[in-house]
Amino acid sequence: MPVVLGNDMVETYVRLLCPECGKDWEDTPADLPGAGDTFHCPNCHASRRTAEYMRTDHDLSTLKELG
Ligand SMILES: [Zn+2]
16 A cells, blocks of 8 residues: 655654674664564574664654654
């Protein structure tokens, strides 16, 4: 189903940082599991809660709002 965004909407990214291997990257909240769900690092395949990959509290609140 297509999603229509208003002119004031920009695609939101959260910044991630793997606590095990140090990989940092960005992803859209829609592509990530919920904050309390298990997420596997695409680099080292660590298994941690998605919240543990959030680089800042701001990224965590973005994930909780939009994820
Ligand atoms: Zn990793």
